[in-house]
Amino acid sequence: MLNDELICAYLDGELDAEKQAMVEHWLASDAGAAARVERVRNADGLLRQAYPQFAREASDPLAAMIISPAANANHAAPRQWSMRVAAMAAACVLGVLIGHYAEPSNTLLSSGGEISRLLDDLPSGRAAAFHGGQFEVVLSLQSDAGELCRQYRIEHGNEAVDALACRSSDDWRVVVAAADSVTVEGAYIPAGADSPIDAAIARLGAATALDEDQERALIARSWRD
Amino acid sequence: MTKDNLAFRQELVSLLPRLRRFAIALAGRADVAEDVLQSAIERALRNWTSFERGRRLDSWMFKIMQNYWLDMRRSAAAAPMVSDEGVDIAGEDGRETAETRDQLRATRAAFSALPEEQRAVLTLVVLEGLSYAQAAETIGVPIGTIMSRLARARAAMAARLHHGAVIAPIKKQN
Numbered sequence: 001m002l003n004d005e006l007i008c009a010y011l012d013g014e015l016d017a018e019k020q021a022m023v024e025h026w027l028a029s030d031a032g033a034a035a036r037v038e039r040v041r042n043a044d045g046l047l048r049q050a051y052p053q054f055a056r057e058a059s060d061p062l063a064a065m066i067i068s069p070a071a072n073a074n075h076a077a078p079r080q081w082s083m084r085v086a087a088m089a090a091a092c093v094l095g096v097l098i099g100h101y102a103e104p105s106n107t108l109l110s111s112g113g114e115i116s117r118l119l120d121d122l123p124s125g126r127a128a129a130f131h132g133g134q135f136e137v138v139l140s141l142q143s144d145a146g147e148l149c150r151q152y153r154i155e156h157g158n159e160a161v162d163a164l165a166c167r168s169s170d171d172w173r174v175v176v177a178a179a180d181s182v183t184v185e186g187a188y189i190p191a192g193a194d195s196p197i198d199a200a201i202a203r204l205g206a207a208t209a210l211d212e213d214q215e216r217a218l219i220a221r222s223w224r225d
Numbered sequence: 226m227t228k229d230n231l232a233f234r235q236e237l238v239s240l241l242p243r244l245r246r247f248a249i250a251l252a253g254r255a256d257v258a259e260d261v262l263q264s265a266i267e268r269a270l271r272n273w274t275s276f277e278r279g280r281r282l283d284s285w286m287f288k289i290m291q292n293y294w295l296d297m298r299r300s301a302a303a304a305p306m307v308s309d310e311g312v313d314i315a316g317e318d319g320r321e322t323a324e325t326r327d328q329l330r331a332t333r334a335a336f337s338a339l340p341e342e343q344r345a346v347l348t349l350v351v352l353e354g355l356s357y358a359q360a361a362e363t364i365g366v367p368i369g370t371i372m373s374r375l376a377r378a379r380a381a382m383a384a385r386l387h388h389g390a391v392i393a394p395i396k397k398q399n
Contacts, residue, residue, distance in 0.1 A: 004376035012350060012375075014357050039383040043332075044351050046386060049325070050332040051250060051352055053242050062263060063238045066270070125227070209235060212228045 002026050002033045007040055064202040067209045068139065068151065119150050119165055119172045120222055123215060130154060138162075140215045143204040148223060149175070151197060164200045167223050176200040233273050236282050237266065243353065244286055250348040251294045253337050261297065265290040284355070284363045291345055291364060298341075335385040343378035346371055 002023065009015050010023045027034045118135050122128055127136040133156030141149045149166040163177035178197060201207060210218070244265070248258035268289050269276075276285055336344060342364075349360040350371070361368045 004380050005372045008372065008375045008379055009357075012357070036383075039387050040379050043379060043382040043386050046328060046332040047336060047347065047351055047382065050329040050336065051246055051348075053246055060238075060241060062241060062266060065263070066234050066237050066266060209231050211231050 002030070002036070007037050011037070011041060011044065061202055063206075064199075067141065067207065068197065068201055115152075115165075116172050119152065121219060123212070123219065124150075130156075132156060140210040140218070141201065141204065141207045142210055142214075144206040144208075145204075147204060148218065149201075149204065149207075151201070162197050164197055166204075170224070230273065233276065233282075234270075237269065237286070240283055240286060243283060244290065246352060247287055247348055248290060250336070250344055250352065251290065251341065253344075257297075261290055261294050265293050268293065281359070283353070284359055287349060287353075287363045288365070294341075332382075332386060335382050338385070339378050339381060343374050343381075346374045347378045347382075350375055 006015075006019075006023060010020065015023065027037060114130070115135070118128055118130070119137065122135070122137045124137045124139055127134045129135075133154060136153050136155075138151045138153055141151070143149070147166055149164055150172075151162070151164050153163070154161045161177055164175045165172040166175050167173075176197060176199075241262075245258065245262055248262040248265075249255065252258040252261050265286060269286060276282065336347070339347070345364060346360060349355045349363060350357070355363065357368050357371050361371045364371070
């Protein structure tokens with residue numbers, strides 16, 4: 001007797017050769033059974049049509065959330081030492097950064113070209129001392145169009161700035177910078193889906209986070225083509 | 226971020242279209258599906274170190290989504306949320322001819338009417354092409370349970386789609 005479970009296993013290729021042959025033999029000799037199998041096969045086909053695989057969207061906010069570690073609370077772990085940095089008077093560079101939040105421009109880099117140098121040389125996940133606080137590159141990205149960008153974070157006391165800079169001719173152009181607060185434990189508040197950094201990354205279109213080797217190669221040639 | 230973590234994130238991004246379809250199949254509504262998907266991803270990113278190398282990431286994610294969905298259902302034990310009204314499921318090519326539109330809508334209605342554990346199994350096996358063993362591992366039930374749920378789900382789908390009269394009347398969109 002051809003029961004429903006056997007029909008399913010037959011359609012799903014879960015039967016061994018012997019049982020498969022047995023079912024085929026049944027179907028050849030029993031029109032009613034063959035019709036049942038056909039009905040199930042048709043329903044499967046309709047289901048696949050009714051729920052097609054979604055096309056990958058060029059700027060899926062979830063994709064941006066995944067590749068941007070701001071979404072990952074664990075990311076705060078390696079920067080605990082920074083909490084020992086005394087909360088001195090806010091470094092002027094931080095003021096400059098926040099001041100340029102609304103209109104990021106190249107003047108942001110005029111703080112001694114220091115940020116440019118750090119963006120050139122610092123591997124992701126490594127922190128460097130920066131005006132009494134610290135500077136850390138979070139992630140390097142390459143858009144499908146070939147644009148190279150780096151997300152970084154500057155912390156000073158209990159204030160922080162997240163920014164995204166992209167390679168433009170021979171220097172780094174800051175695309176967006178946003179002020180953020182650091183909590184006492186050292187875990188910063190994860191940027192929400194509407195954070196300016198995530199939005200800027202999403203605007204890059206399809207972008208891939210670079211791995212260590214790719215990043216090392218780019219650092220070695222100063223991010224030049 | 227370590228190289229492993231990057232690779233994990235990249236694979237997760239590549240799985241998004243399939244994860245989204247599974248979320249839609251579970252939740253039946255686009256807005257709830259997106260919430261399930263996003264929460265599952267947040268959970269996965271927090272717990273990525275517990276993902277064992279060599280395991281299938283898709284299966285692991287399906288499991289997280291299924292668990293999250295069940296939690297959500299438990300805490301919102303109120304009205305059933307099964308409704309495909311308003312879900313925009315245009316195909317990859319965006320084409321649904323007038324003739325097939327009603328049939329596909331009827332298919333979604335029949336699918337939505339299934340118990341959710343049957344929807345989950347049907348999605349994993351028929352849409353995702355998982356083997357019974359993989360589906361059993363993903364959902365955390367024996368293979369025999371997968372087989373019986375699948376048989377019941379398919380019999381119900383086939384019956385509803387074969388006998389036009391059984392199909393629930395389709396409301397006009399808009």
